[in-house]
Amino acid sequence: xxxxxxxxxxxxxxxxxxxxxxxxxxxxxxxxxxxxxxxxxxxxxxxxxxxxxxxxxxxxxxxxxxxxxxxxxxxxxxxxxxxxxxxxxxxxxxxxxxxxxxxxxxxxxxxxxxxxxxxxxxxxxxxxxxxxxxxxxxxxxxxxxxxxxxxxxxxxxxxxxxxxxxxxxxxxxxxxxxxxxxxxxxxxxxxxxxxxxxxxxxxxxxxxxxxxxxxxxxxxxxxxxxxxxxxxxxxxxxxxxxxxxxxxxxxxxxxxxxxxxxxxxxxxxxxxxxxxxxxxxxxxxxxxxxxxxxxxxxxxxxxxxxxxxxxxxxxxxxxxxxxxxxxxxxxxxxxxxxxxxxxxxxxxxxxxxxxxxxxxxxxxxxxxxxxxxxxxxxxxxxxxxxxxxxxxxxxxxxxxxxxxxxxxxxxxxxxxxxxxxxxxxxxxxxxxxxxxxxxxxxxxxxxxxxxxxxxxxxxxxxxxxxxxxxxxxxxxx
Numbered sequence: 001x002x003x004x005x006x007x008x009x010x011x012x013x014x015x016x017x018x019x020x021x022x023x024x025x026x027x028x029x030x031x032x033x034x035x036x037x038x039x040x041x042x043x044x045x046x047x048x049x050x051x052x053x054x055x056x057x058x059x060x061x062x063x064x065x066x067x068x069x070x071x072x073x074x075x076x077x078x079x080x081x082x083x084x085x086x087x088x089x090x091x092x093x094x095x096x097x098x099x100x101x102x103x104x105x106x107x108x109x110x111x112x113x114x115x116x117x118x119x120x121x122x123x124x125x126x127x128x129x130x131x132x133x134x135x136x137x138x139x140x141x142x143x144x145x146x147x148x149x150x151x152x153x154x155x156x157x158x159x160x161x162x163x164x165x166x167x168x169x170x171x172x173x174x175x176x177x178x179x180x181x182x183x184x185x186x187x188x189x190x191x192x193x194x195x196x197x198x199x200x201x202x203x204x205x206x207x208x209x210x211x212x213x214x215x216x217x218x219x220x221x222x223x224x225x226x227x228x229x230x231x232x233x234x235x236x237x238x239x240x241x242x243x244x245x246x247x248x249x250x251x252x253x254x255x256x257x258x259x260x261x262x263x264x265x266x267x268x269x270x271x272x273x274x275x276x277x278x279x280x281x282x283x284x285x286x287x288x289x290x291x292x293x294x295x296x297x298x299x300x301x302x303x304x305x306x307x308x309x310x311x312x313x314x315x316x317x318x319x320x321x322x323x324x325x326x327x328x329x330x331x332x333x334x335x336x337x338x339x340x341x342x343x344x345x346x347x348x349x350x351x352x353x354x355x356x357x358x359x360x361x362x363x364x365x366x367x368x369x370x371x372x373x374x375x376x377x378x379x380x381x382x383x384x385x386x387x388x389x390x391x392x393x394x395x396x397x398x399x400x401x402x403x404x405x406x407x408x409x410x411x412x413x414x415x416x417x418x419x420x421x422x423x424x425x426x427x428x429x430x431x432x433x434x435x436x437x438x439x440x441x442x443x444x445x446x447x448x449x450x451x452x453x454x455x456x457x458x459x460x461x462x463x464x465x466x467x468x469x470x471x472x473x474x475x476x477x
Contacts, residue, residue, distance in 0.1 A: 026175035111386025129163020200249035257284035277303030288334035314367025
């Protein structure tokens with residue numbers, strides 16, 4: 001079978017720089033190739049840049065590439081924010097290839113498979129959960145309706161589906177990096193490991209998330225128990241990336257890298273034994289309640305330079321409402337322990353959380369001031385379909401069930417200005433967001449960037465039109 005795999009994360013026009021390598025699509029590609037199927041990866045971002053950021057032209061160009069490949073099936077990795085892009089691409093693909101089997105996988109179809117089919121008439125099937133086992137069955141000839149991980153239009157009633165997790169992670173071949181534009185994805189950039197300008201690759205060492213946060217849909221893609229690659233598998237993969245692409249850094253894309261402390265200790269021992277910590281540096285996402293001085297010391301010796309914490313808020317009331325399972329004091333302690341271990345810390349905080357008050361928002365600013373993380377990312381709350389928090393908002397009537405599709409009446413589309421779901425009026429909320437950004441968030445990023453980049457790189461930053469466009473939006477949006 002000939003299968004075209006589509007990466008829809010895109011390249012941000014402002015930076016035109018890589019972020020994370022697409023692990024989902026490249027892993028599917030390698031699994032299908034192992035079964036001797038013909039596979040290609042079509043990168044939306046590359047086509048977007050070639051088409052001068054014209055979305056309609058980009059969709060037509062991608063459809064032309066898929067048609068030239070003579071694909072029998074197409075699988076797109078779709079996230080909530082890329083849904084409108086996918087809809088345009090789906091129409092272009094079906095216009096040029098009416099008989100192709102069009103499938104959508106990834107985070108959004110996993111949490112909203114039935115609604116995805118209802119809101120995109122061109123879509124033939126939504127893939128729930130991990131993609132490799134289901135795609136291998138489909139490519140070998142098993143009908144979509146007989147594979148439990150697919151919600152297929154041919155099934156008529158769109159029955160509830162269940163995912164098919166990979167039980168033994170080491171049975172997966174290394175991702176098909178050769179099908180990606182690795183000159184782009186491993187280009188030196190300070191965006192993957194923030195402020196450190198390195199050739200960085202994204203590597204997945206485990207799947208599954210042990211947390212149950214109400215706002216998050218990430219753990220739904222790899223549901224069930226936490227599973228991981230062996231230490232030798234991970235070390236072999238990194239050595240291969242060093243050999244083939246001369247990488248200098250690794251971003252571990254696991255949802256919860258430290259969910260199993262013992263396996264991380266073994267992984268660190270393997271890195272130290274092979275000397276990998278002296279050849280690459282690395283970063284990972286961890287929960288604040290999973291760190292302690294002993295494991296931090298081992299990670300530091302193995303090459304860890306930064307840890308990312310999903311703090312979300314400095315208000316205990318908000319943390320409890322999100323079912324984070326952490327406390328403000330524990331979050332503060334995790335940042336402090338990380339600093340004492342000689343590892344940089346980066347905290348993710350959210351603004352615009354439903355029912356957030358001005359006092360809650362200011363508590364987040366106070367947390368940043370007291371905890372003193374090296375870098376802070378403050379992002380807008382994204383109302384992800386299928387999460388507990390969104391189901392509560394829909395049941396209370398604050399959102400319509402189809403709010404994300406572009407046809408809902410209670411919210412704007414994901415690609416437009418997000419709704420204000422807080423307890424603040426919009427003007428007050430925006431004013432406070434700017435105050436916190438310029439008083440706490442941006443200064444930490446600027447200081448860390450200046451600390452970790454050579455002096456001769458600074459003039460280049462001030463010549464970046466993108467930087468001033470970014471700041472202009474922050475000031476006047």
